[in-house]
Amino acid sequence: MISYCVFDAYGTLFDVHSAASKFQRILGNKQESVSALWRQKQLEYTWLRSLMGRYVSFDQVTADALQYSLQVHGFQEDSSKVNLLEAYKKLDCYEDVQSCLNQLRANNVATAILSNGTLPSLKTLVENANVAHLFDQLISVSEVEVYKPHPSAYDLVTRKAQIPKEKVAFISSNCWDAIGAANFGFQVFWLNRNENVPDVLPGKFTTIYNLNQLLDKVVQPS
Amino acid sequence: MISYCVFDAYGTLFDVHSAASKFQRILGNKQESVSALWRQKQLEYTWLRSLMGRYVSFDQVTADALQYSLQVHGFQEDSSKVNLLEAYKKLDCYEDVQSCLNQLRANNVATAILSNGTLPSLKTLVENANVAHLFDQLISVSEVEVYKPHPSAYDLVTRKAQIPKEKVAFISSNCWDAIGAANFGFQVFWLNRNENVPDVLPGKFTTIYNLNQLLDKVVQPS
Incomplete structure (x- = not known):
């Protein structure tokens, strides 16, 4: 779960x-x-x-x-x-983000961002796109001063949320990031928005093509 | 020196x-x-x-x-x-390699390769190009199982040659590799064969455009 x-x-x-x-x-x-x-x-x-x-x-x-x-x-x-x-600092937010996040939260799934970006930049991004209220936490690797896919970056999530890694789903459009998270031990979804070729690196993930497809995989039918 | x-x-x-x-x-x-x-x-x-x-x-x-x-x-x-x-396994050797290496050795400068490649592949490369006799040592990062620009890769040179890093000149066409070696503490020459733009990363190096230019910098006039 x-x-x-x-x-x-x-x-x-x-x-x-x-x-x-x-x-x-x-x-x-x-x-x-x-x-x-x-x-x-x-x-x-x-x-x-x-x-x-x-x-x-x-x-x-x-x-x-x-x-x-x-x-x-x-x-x-x-x-x-x-x-x-x-x-x-004011990048466009993808169209499927708002509805996916809303539905996850409506189903009692907590949400967060884990990013290479600094906390001030992440705050500006989500506020500018009017999605700040959709995340329980913003987590920046700046706290450990090493970038993804180093395991210490992903470990920030488990440390901050006090949650076993098996209960965390990690979603990234960057295949190497998905693979890094899989190596750390998260359940991973590669968001392959542009039908790219997957990287030839070790790590198990599920491929989805838009964020709506995440809901079926993560939220149990009631 | x-x-x-x-x-x-x-x-x-x-x-x-x-x-x-x-x-x-x-x-x-x-x-x-x-x-x-x-x-x-x-x-x-x-x-x-x-x-x-x-x-x-x-x-x-x-x-x-x-x-x-x-x-x-x-x-x-x-x-x-x-x-x-x-x-x-049988890549072409650049034309300026033989004469540069010959002249370095004639001036009592020892020579080596430090590569991401495995030792068997390095041996095949230098033998196929008839330059095996021009190197005192072939060193592969496979011994430390981490790739350049991790400091442990460059440290293999100082460990194997028993030589202080300040006496080592490191030459690479890969700007990021030159910068990694500079961060480790070698004297570094970036061999910019194709007049590329240098990477925006910290590390001091001297730019040369072919291997003949290395001789003037390394070998003292007698």
């Missing part, structure tokens, strides 16, 4: 590419490519910094990765960077 | 894209894209597995990453995969 649903934030509840999509005027036809490399480097830098023991906040990593991507694409970074980072 | 030059193998001494380049017949115009994603996922999987504590050999990681890349590009994996993995 699942009593706690824990969601990844970036890519899972919030569309990370919605920031760059608002700056077509500046980025032109490089918009998608800038955004994809920004995201790729952002993740790479979290992994590399965790392995080197050189943690900085996700806000800083995000800014560093954007600087790299803008430079690769030949953009002057100064003003574009400030605007894009500002937009990253 | 540098007394020991330690080289990364894949991408630095050996061209990782030379495997796929031999299979244009099978991969067609997707050859470069298959090879790029293969390499990207190979590195990602080393970092993710190291963070999750789920080490497998670099041979296995390489096979897993290739499987992912072939699937994304819509190829049946079976026969292509076997052929490409076979070619990965």
